[in-house]
Amino acid sequence: MTITPPALSVFEALESEVRSYCRGWPAVFDRAQGSHMFDEDGHTYLDFFAGAGSLNYGHNNPVLKRALIDYIERDGVTHGLDMSTTAKRAFLESFQNNILRPRDLPYKVMFPGPTGTNAVEAALKLARKVKGRESIVSFTNAFHGMSLGSLAVTGNAFKRAGAGIPLVHGTPMPFDNYFDGTIPDFLWFERLLEDQGSGLNQPAAVIVETVQGEGGINVARPEWLRALAELCERQDMLLIVDDIQMGCGRTGAFFSFEESGITPDIVTVSKSISGYGMPMSLALFKPELDVWEPGEHNGTFRGNNPAFVTAAATLDTYWADSQMEKQTLARGEQVEQALRAICEEQSGTHFRGxxxxxxxxxxxxxxxxxxxxxxFELGLLVETSGPESEVVKLLPALTISPDDLDEGLRTLARAVRETA
Structure with a gap:
């Protein structure tokens, strides 16, 4: 496919230089359906990006779209802050019945704002309030958001530098396999905690991604996560799992930590929780941690009712049984086989996920x-990740068909060969 970059004069004239994705994908997109996007010139693109993981169920999913249209057409409440609404009630009931109860998870639900970093900020604030301490431990190559609290527990030097001020009260520790298996897990972390001369303030909490997405698709082993949870319990630290990109079924189970058998104290959820790509985030925490005073943490857009509508429809449609999880794992095997073939053909390549x-x-x-x-030139949308953008990251929709997935993987293999 030959693509002529469009004239982007209005974007270049008015939009900030901070824009990024449009630089790698110089097209003006007009429509999207399922796993495909269409630009205004009629070109079709297979989407292995899925809104950075916010479109797990594809673009304009017809079931979710119908629920949203029906709600809007009957003049359902759009903006409600944290008032009680029928849309919020339907979401909470669906989340309880489809997600929390089947997993025996006791969490209270907080709506901290529209984005993932809002959820992380709320989690950090709550952990500090509960424990009465300031320090938060994060991990090498972590990414937790772009607001100041989230940046303080993010590893990427470029993103941290954008803060313009010192980022304090965050301490990084080595993520799983950071030393290629040469150092026992948590040796450094535990030694610092126990040494009164280490200079490490007793942390309120540890925040971790079970799979580091922006950090380069670094996958934590279940046994490493279990050992981390045990360490947190021994040392009186809360365990926060950031499931913003890896939750909502991305790794198979609804929550990415389920495979390890742990129950985090706090979980942050966003991106695909609305199912339709609309802003929505959750902070989930054990009931005994619910020490907020009314209004102590708030925000104008923490109650996105249209997102509640599509979120409830998503849970009722895709998470009332185990079919979605089984399908995702099957599609994952399809990807793994294709990537293994690429790595066998191309030296200097490695895959994980x-x-x-x-x-x-x-x-x-x-x-x-x-x-x-x-x-992109061949009609496939993929992005890079990792501290030096050294990893091609694949995030296809969970609802992608086997044929579309195969087509995208063939296109990826061709792109790899043609750049050798």
Whole structure:
């Protein structure tokens, strides 16, 4: 497919230089359905990006769209702050019946604002309030958001530098396999906690991603997560799992931590919780941690009722049984086989992932960006991740068909070959 970059004069004239995705994908998109996007010139793109994981059920999913249209047409409440509404009640009941009760999870639900970083900020604030301490431990190559509290527990140097001020009260520790298996798990962390001369203030909490998405698709082993949970319990620290990108079924189970058998104290959820790509986030926490005073943490857009509508429809449609989880794991095997074939053909490449989040890493780091550019020219949307953008990141919709998934994987393999 030959693509002529469009004239983007209005974007270039009026929009900030901070824009990023449009630079890698120089097209003006007009429509989207399922796993495909269409630009205004009629080109079709297979989407392995899925709104950075906010479109797990595809673009304009017809079931969710119908629920949303019906709600809007009957003049359902759009903006309600944290007032009680029928849409919120329907979501909470569906979330309780389809997600929390079947997993025996006791969590209270908080609506902290529209984005993932809102959920992280609320989680950090709550942990500090509960424990009466300031320090939060995060992990190397972590990404938790772009607001100041979230940046303080984010590893990426480029994103941290954008804060413009010191980022304090966050301490990084090595993520799983950071030392390639040469150092026992948590040796450094536990030694610092127990040494009165280490200079590490007793942390209120630890925040972790079970799979680091922006950090390069680094997958924590279940046994590592279990050991982390045990360490937190021994040392009187809360365990926060950031499930913003890896939750809502991305790794197979609804929550990415389910495989490890742990029950975090606090969980942050966003991106695909609305199912339809609309802003919505949750902070989930054990009941004994619900020490908020009314209005102590609030925000104008913390009650997005149209998002509640599509979220409830998503849970009732896709999470009333185990079919979605089984399908995701099957699609994941399809991706794994394709990536293994690419790595066998191309030296200097490695792959890793779970469910339907996968990364293809290149030892020749700039090549990952070249692969993404060539994939776009061939009609496939993929982005890079990792501290040096050395990983091609695959995030197809969970609802993608086997044929579309196969087509995208063939296109990826071609892009890899043609950039060798």
């Amino acid at each position: 779970r469910g339907l989040v996968w990364g293809l890493e290149f030892e020749d780091k700039p090549r990952a960006s070249a692969v993404c550019r060539r994939a």
